[in-house]
Amino acid sequence: MTDFAEIKLSNAQIAWRAAQDIEDGAYVNLGIGFPEMVAQYQVEGREAIYHTENGVLNFGAAPAEGEEDWDLINAGKKAITLKDGAAFFHHADSFAMVRGGHLDVAILGAFQVAQNGDLANWSTGKGVPAVGGAMDLVHGAKRVAVVTDHVTKKGDPKLVAECTMPLTGVGCVTRVYTSLAVIDIEDGHFVLREKLPQISLEELQAVTGGELKVQGTVADLIVPEL
Amino acid sequence: MTDFAEIKLSNAQIAWRAAQDIEDGAYVNLGIGFPEMVAQYQVEGREAIYHTENGVLNFGAAPAEGEEDWDLINAGKKAITLKDGAAFFHHADSFAMVRGGHLDVAILGAFQVAQNGDLANWSTGKGVPAVGGAMDLVHGAKRVAVVTDHVTKKGDPKLVAECTMPLTGVGCVTRVYTSLAVIDIEDGHFVLREKLPQISLEELQAVTGGELKVQGTVADLIVPEL
Amino acid sequence: MDKSCASAAEAVACIPDGATVMIGGFGGSGGPIELIHALIDKGAKNLTVINNNAGNGDVGLAAMIREDMVGKLICSFPKSKDPRAFTERYLDGKIELELVPQGTLAERIRAGGAGIPAFYTPTSYGTDLAKGKPVGDFDGRSYVQERWLKADFALVKGELGDPMGNMTYRLAARNFNPLMCMAARHTIAQVTKLVPAGGIDPEQVITPGIFVNSIVEIANPQQEEVLNREGAVYP
Amino acid sequence: MDKSCASAAEAVACIPDGATVMIGGFGGSGGPIELIHALIDKGAKNLTVINNNAGNGDVGLAAMIREDMVGKLICSFPKSKDPRAFTERYLDGKIELELVPQGTLAERIRAGGAGIPAFYTPTSYGTDLAKGKPVGDFDGRSYVQERWLKADFALVKGELGDPMGNMTYRLAARNFNPLMCMAARHTIAQVTKLVPAGGIDPEQVITPGIFVNSIVEIANPQQEEVLNREGAVYP
Numbered sequence: 001m002t003d004f005a006e007i008k009l010s011n012a013q014i015a016w017r018a019a020q021d022i023e024d025g026a027y028v029n030l031g032i033g034f035p036e037m038v039a040q041y042q043v044e045g046r047e048a049i050y051h052t053e054n055g056v057l058n059f060g061a062a063p064a065e066g067e068e069d070w071d072l073i074n075a076g077k078k079a080i081t082l083k084d085g086a087a088f089f090h091h092a093d094s095f096a097m098v099r100g101g102h103l104d105v106a107i108l109g110a111f112q113v114a115q116n117g118d119l120a121n122w123s124t125g126k127g128v129p130a131v132g133g134a135m136d137l138v139h140g141a142k143r144v145a146v147v148t149d150h151v152t153k154k155g156d157p158k159l160v161a162e163c164t165m166p167l168t169g170v171g172c173v174t175r176v177y178t179s180l181a182v183i184d185i186e187d188g189h190f191v192l193r194e195k196l197p198q199i200s201l202e203e204l205q206a207v208t209g210g211e212l213k214v215q216g217t218v219a220d221l222i223v224p225e226l
Numbered sequence: 227m228t229d230f231a232e233i234k235l236s237n238a239q240i241a242w243r244a245a246q247d248i249e250d251g252a253y254v255n256l257g258i259g260f261p262e263m264v265a266q267y268q269v270e271g272r273e274a275i276y277h278t279e280n281g282v283l284n285f286g287a288a289p290a291e292g293e294e295d296w297d298l299i300n301a302g303k304k305a306i307t308l309k310d311g312a313a314f315f316h317h318a319d320s321f322a323m324v325r326g327g328h329l330d331v332a333i334l335g336a337f338q339v340a341q342n343g344d345l346a347n348w349s350t351g352k353g354v355p356a357v358g359g360a361m362d363l364v365h366g367a368k369r370v371a372v373v374t375d376h377v378t379k380k381g382d383p384k385l386v387a388e389c390t391m392p393l394t395g396v397g398c399v400t401r402v403y404t405s406l407a408v409i410d411i412e413d414g415h416f417v418l419r420e421k422l423p424q425i426s427l428e429e430l431q432a433v434t435g436g437e438l439k440v441q442g443t444v445a446d447l448i449v450p451e452l
Numbered sequence: 453m454d455k456s457c458a459s460a461a462e463a464v465a466c467i468p469d470g471a472t473v474m475i476g477g478f479g480g481s482g483g484p485i486e487l488i489h490a491l492i493d494k495g496a497k498n499l500t501v502i503n504n505n506a507g508n509g510d511v512g513l514a515a516m517i518r519e520d521m522v523g524k525l526i527c528s529f530p531k532s533k534d535p536r537a538f539t540e541r542y543l544d545g546k547i548e549l550e551l552v553p554q555g556t557l558a559e560r561i562r563a564g565g566a567g568i569p570a571f572y573t574p575t576s577y578g579t580d581l582a583k584g585k586p587v588g589d590f591d592g593r594s595y596v597q598e599r600w601l602k603a604d605f606a607l608v609k610g611e612l613g614d615p616m617g618n619m620t621y622r623l624a625a626r627n628f629n630p631l632m633c634m635a636a637r638h639t640i641a642q643v644t645k646l647v648p649a650g651g652i653d654p655e656q657v658i659t660p661g662i663f664v665n666s667i668v669e670i671a672n673p674q675q676e677e678v679l680n681r682e683g684a685v686y687p
Numbered sequence: 688m689d690k691s692c693a694s695a696a697e698a699v700a701c702i703p704d705g706a707t708v709m710i711g712g713f714g715g716s717g718g719p720i721e722l723i724h725a726l727i728d729k730g731a732k733n734l735t736v737i738n739n740n741a742g743n744g745d746v747g748l749a750a751m752i753r754e755d756m757v758g759k760l761i762c763s764f765p766k767s768k769d770p771r772a773f774t775e776r777y778l779d780g781k782i783e784l785e786l787v788p789q790g791t792l793a794e795r796i797r798a799g800g801a802g803i804p805a806f807y808t809p810t811s812y813g814t815d816l817a818k819g820k821p822v823g824d825f826d827g828r829s830y831v832q833e834r835w836l837k838a839d840f841a842l843v844k845g846e847l848g849d850p851m852g853n854m855t856y857r858l859a860a861r862n863f864n865p866l867m868c869m870a871a872r873h874t875i876a877q878v879t880k881l882v883p884a885g886g887i888d889p890e891q892v893i894t895p896g897i898f899v900n901s902i903v904e905i906a907n908p909q910q911e912e913v914l915n916r917e918g919a920v921y922p
Contacts, residue, residue, distance in 0.1 A: 025453050027662050047453050049453065049616070049661075049662070051662070052859075053789060053790075054713045054714075054716070054859055054862050055713075055859055055861055055862050056654075056859050057660050057661070057662055058616070058661075069858065070715050070716060070910045070911075070912035070913060071716050071717065071857050071858040071859060071860040071910070072716075072858045072859050073713075073714060073715070073716050073859060073912075077713075077714035077715065077716075077767075077912075082654060084648070084649040084650030085453070085614055085615075085616035085618060085649030085650055085661065086654040087618050087654050087657035087660035087661065088654050088655050088657065088856070088858060088859060088861055089657075089660055089861070090793075090861050090862065090863070090864070090865045090866055090893075091713075091739075091789070091790075091792075091793035091862050091863050091866060092566075092793045092794055092796075092797040092866050093660075094790075094793070095566070095789070095790030095793050095794060096562075096565055096566035096567065096634060097660075097662055097663075098567075098790055099566060099567025099568070099790060099808065099809060099810065100564075100565050100566045100567040100634060101567060102565075102634075102662050102663065103662075118813075123815075127778075128765055128766060128770070128773070128774055128777055128778070128784075129765075129784075129786050130763070130764045130765055130766045130786070131763055131764065131786055131787075131788050131789070131816065132763050132764040132788075132789050133763070133788065133789040133790060134788070135788040135790075135791075135810045135811045135814060135816065136788050136789060136790030136791065136810045139567070139808075139809035139810055139812075140567050140809070166814065166815050167813055167814045167815070168814065169812075169813070169814065170812060170813035170814075251688050253897050273688050275688065275851070275896075275897070277897070278624075279554060279555075280478040280479075280481070280624055280627050281478075281624050281626055281627050282624050282889075283895050283896065283897055284851070284896075295623065296480050296481060296675045296676075296677035296678060297481050297482065297622050297623040297624060297625040297675070298481075298623045298624050299478075299479060299480070299481050299624060299677075303478075303479035303480065303481075303532075303677075308889060310883070310884040310885030311688070311849055311850075311851035311853060311884030311885055311887075311896065312889040313853050313889050313892035313895035313896065314621070314623060314624060314626055314889050314890050314892065315626070315892075315895055316558075316626050316627065316628070316629070316630045316631055316658075317478075317504075317554070317555075317557075317558035317627050317628050317631060318558045318559055318561075318562040318631050318801075319895075320555075320558070321554070321555030321558050321559060321801070322797075322800055322801035322802065322869060323895075323897055323898075324555055324802070325555060325573065325574060325575065325801060325802025325803070326799075326800050326801045326802040326869060327802060328800075328869075328897050328898065329897075344578075349580075353543075354530055354531060354535070354538070354539050354542055354543070354549075355530075355549075355551050356528070356529045356530055356531040356551070357528055357529065357551055357552075357553050357554070357581065358528050358529040358553075358554050359528070359553065359554040359555060360553070361553040361555075361556075361575045361576045361579060361581065362553050362554060362555030362556065362575045365573075365574035365575055365577075365802070366574070366802050392579065392580050393578055393579045393580070394579065395577075395578070395579065396577060396578035396579075559801070559803070563806070566794070567808070567809065568794070568806050568807060568808060569807050569823075569825035569826065569828075569830055570806065570807045570823060570825055570830075571798070571803050571805065571806035571807070572803060572804050572805045572806070573802070573803060574802065588804075588805065590804035590805055590834070591804065593804075595804055595805075599825070620890065621890070622890070623889075623890070654858075655855065655856070655857070655858070655891075656890075656891050
């Protein structure tokens, strides 16, 4: 198998690419961990409003160390700050926003994404299970995007014909930003939209578990050094 | 049929009697119209907190004429005032209080009450139908009491074996305060608790549509002139 | 982010014939009179309106009904001091009525906003209003299954608002307004005072801006009850 | 009306062995640490606890679990920086876990408070967490039926409170607290400041007093996150 370690995008670069698709005025929920990086690459001139499950809209960056107020945290239990026009609400209202279709985008991490849009990102099946808000977030947001390395640390595909790990949601993912490509999920198929120009379609297919369809042009995935 | 017009309780007196059973600290919803009179006879030294469907807890008497603020009304669309410790909330929270078992007492009017506790109080079956919060109020409150004349204007029983008018709720009424008696509903039966001393059990039964059971003593229903 | 609109007319211009429109308020309290009147000015036909009531007198919702803009009304209490506009059309079969218990109406609207397609309630079990609805038994008691209510538009009235759509409400004028904000695809709010973003304490926001699409300041809003006591007629 | 209590110890004295107890908070934010510690002082066995998490470190809920007071936990995310107390007991089969998606947990608690015995949600459909639950199809989409959650007691933390039980919350410390107030038979609240009735603007009340049974002022409440960063251990 080809090793793409030299050319693949870093997590920061994947986050940057995902950020380019967030429109001005969008309401966005970023999953805990890697997806949170997307906020750092918000496109100049666009304003996104970030939602966190524990009941805050329009929060901002982390405060300086020592300035934390531990009553003001995000879903990852990290200290946050507020922007002008923020609002607090309880958990039922917060998930009304999630399930009720009020978020424009949710961006999550993944263990596996299947070609029909199934997502597995909450359980490896071992140890203490913990789900948090993941199963809610995959339903309701107008777009459910995933940011992920294209393959596992062992080199196995994370984009698969069918998920083998416990599902987070059925047919819910609309777009995947990987370290090698941008792939939409349409009508039960992976549709390749962008790929690193250094990789051929055949090479990309070889590290992808489901068939990569091509509809029209495949654009070059060009991301700045970060 | 005996005419009890001379001795029967006035609406004010029925309301007074119902008010005697409202405990200190009770959360109470009073139906529009006649039931609202109960608030005027709150027992000295007891504090009841009144709830209105349109989202107010702990409201007080009507303001003086000309002092109304029409954003501050009750379910009957009458202007009200606030007591210290009042709270506003939206309609879903208001009916969460109703259905969720948080009210101690709801007191309503009635067209008919059946011996199994069925209530008919919203529709005569003619004209424009309107239900408001009646069907919600009969569910959830710990006690659902009715204040009513014992018979209709034509002299027909309002306490009946089975309701013939459209139901508001099934098996929901727990106590009825009438112009002649106080009657509990237990296990599908009218149980007579108090009656005007001037009326015999037989006379009362004659104007009551279901069987009046007696368990233990029937107390005299004594209400002051008002 | 600026959801503010220059006028009520501009705010309601997007409402087409045949739309489903939630209108906040309870009786004369909390009704967005200026938005309703702007919609009357614009004109729209065959609307489905969701409101607790059916209007009163000759202004607001009653005037919409009198102008034959409403084909169907979903409400709990279509009676008022002066319900002529609705009553005449209802008895003539010219307006359809879906009568819903008030708490069920509120919960169905909330469910629409919260992504809950159906729920069970004790309300209306065994009554005519439950006819044809599925019944479920839980813990030995019977409940009626009710469906969510959504709308294309909501017209609501707040007190303070900011350009992001955050809102507060005045006294009991809150009522259905925050729920309808959640349940409409496009929520249009009138507020008495539009303040800059940050002008409302985040802890005191009742409707977070995510539920509001456009917001217009109407500095001295009219009150249906007051208009009716003055015998006002619109237009 | 005076629901105020002299001390946390007095407020929690009524909680017996075997009770179901909702505990507000999300991670270190909004947890009623003093009430939890008072309950640890009092002692109670075989509790079913409903909280979003499973405690962190050696204080609060984690300390309750370490003291073997909890027989079952209903939560969405039993992981934290230092989840030892729970993890050890869970892996040893000494504590039962009901894992619920966070939004479903919130909605089930609200349903318990609102008299809604069951509702349908898209969340968890087709996953292991939906196993054994009824499914309903609405408008061409499949949903999972979820049941209400109620409790005997709720322990919550507010910011301002009055003797009638009205409350506000500080920043994001609101989270599950207002919902749990609704869903428990007996809600016990600690607040940073107890003000006289009338001391909270009725428009700014987040939890109306009807949902609260007793309220105790804890003027300088501890914060789980801060305690953990200090390496605190309770008792």
